[in-house]
Amino acid sequence: MIINWMKKELEALNHASLERRLRTHVPIPESPGYMMHGGRVLLDLSSNDYLGLAQHPAIIEAMRDALLIEGAGAGASRLVTGNRRPYGQLEKALAEWQNCDAALVFANGYIANVGVISALAGRGDVVFSDQFNHASIVDGIILSRAEHARYRHNDIEHLRALLHKFRDKRRKLIVTDAIFSMDGDQARLLDLIELKREYNALLMVDEAHSGGVYGLHGEGLALALGLKNDVDIHMGTLSKSFGVYGAYVCGNETLIRWLMNKARPLIYSTALPPSLIAGTTQALELIQTEHWRRERLFTASEFFRSSLCMAGFNVGNGDSPIVPLIIGNNHKALQFSSALETEGIAAIAIRPPTVPDGTARIRFSLSAAHSLEELTDAVTKIRRIGLRLGVLESCDQS
Template structure:
């Protein structure tokens, strides 16, 4: 259609610059090995940190709930009603995160949209880390507040922004706990000190640290011992917990406020019972089987050290998110294509997801990867890296 030619031009432009997202269909279950077009690949791109997508307890909980309560929720929670198991999940979440209350959203993305569009208001300013997830930024844009970005993990710049914004009704600082493309951690103790010094609100998106950092995977807030000093915690079930959905853990008044004001909560259909049951089972597994978290960190150290020994630049990663820095977007795309042909599923990431000139291969190591799989992957990285002169 001629009226849509401008869309085609934009798509073709992204393809020429190797900035397009290639969607690869997988067959069967998500795991450390996946099937793509009849070919087995080692999966190094999924956020399935603890390998819970196929854990027997999680799968059985989902199956049982599907048989008991059907395939869907029938509508939004404020109209069709809320399943008692959803409220039970929220109570379990609050206990897990050591907060007064919790509220579940349909997805992690919509959780940030709801929080950041409804809590900041006219006369407020949001101070956001430059590397925060796009869902945070889009939520702020939907609010009536102003936004100022501070340099990534730069506490001097954050304090400057706090000091220069004291004429606003309220300052709100928001940061990822673990940053999704670099795998580094926010300096939360320093951020908390500044927030308290300037009487601001702190929101921490712990999506990539729940199930990974802290006691039994309670996140960076627990990791740093900052309970009761962080006002709002955002999380997701789609990463370490292996299911889907998002949540907020905070005070009861914050959760009540969001259920009345966050449009992405009010107007989104609730989770089906099977999803809620799977989330609850995943939380139980994390609490009952701490050895899974230990395996995650053992595997992460092994693979990161292996890449470094081969000469790859893994940036500032302190988590199972391991960026293999390449720089040029086209070279990163070629690297990912060659790795794919050699049997590895690990995608390249380039602008605008990361800054220009900072393209990389984003690797995720999980608790479920075997040493055999990791050693095989390292050998492939070494061969392809040398072929493309990324390492010598």
């Protein structure tokens, strides 16, 4: 029976400390940066609410107002009758923010990557993808039926060799995360731009973890580095720094028209509720005007990363709010996460296949809602757990 093989596979996952289960966490609106689980208040060091906007009253009010006017749902796909007024307002604001001709909103980042890649590449084409790119990029390449040329993480010479190998393909697309979601390091965007010019390829950058965080007004890493005009397809999410839900793609008018006609997830999905879109427009205004949130976020991130590094942990390189504490062993990573929860900290263990075998980790994610006092206390607890579980000792020996 089909159930029997499922049970066996689940038993194997459980034995390898790889089975996943849903856990219910409850936000605490009056205490940003904290959540409830099992009746206990926990410092939230796992969410992607980088700017602390998820509980912002102005966003909630904008959503409530739109809900009363537009109703609970859009009722249809955007190309039928689901394209309500808030969509146009948000897309106009996104295009101005990114200094692009036009923008297009998708249901979420996964759907955006799948839709865009499969709309731009197909049989006879090749997509070059960083080894550490998000799963949605990998799945988008698979669904496109284009050839998948996967290059080693941030290895520009390996990418160059692959581009040369596939130089005669019809279309060539290079896709990369701007900030890699499990390691927190940056893509080598300048080198990628030079290669895309040399081999006449398109470049798509996923700013899911950098939008709202980098740039004078949170425009993202490409613009912060002065490279925005060299990126052909600029994608970002609305569920992290924005604190709401959804995704966007910005580019020239031709690109956006093409996606409206060829991106199947957009064409065949019901539109997001207009109230979400209205809330996101308010979030975009806050991202552009409340610069103190980015300043506080980078101060917190630098302090937390350097404190863990000085304590002896392996936290990788980077300046982003994503701080991975590499443990290696799956079971020990789960033990570490459980011990953190006992100490009042929510920090989830990340295991394969999300990360490579042997690199299980606690992926800490900082927020502007976190104070240095809270993080100082957290570091003390993390160090104590690391010593008890032998993680610090193993890092010292590596």
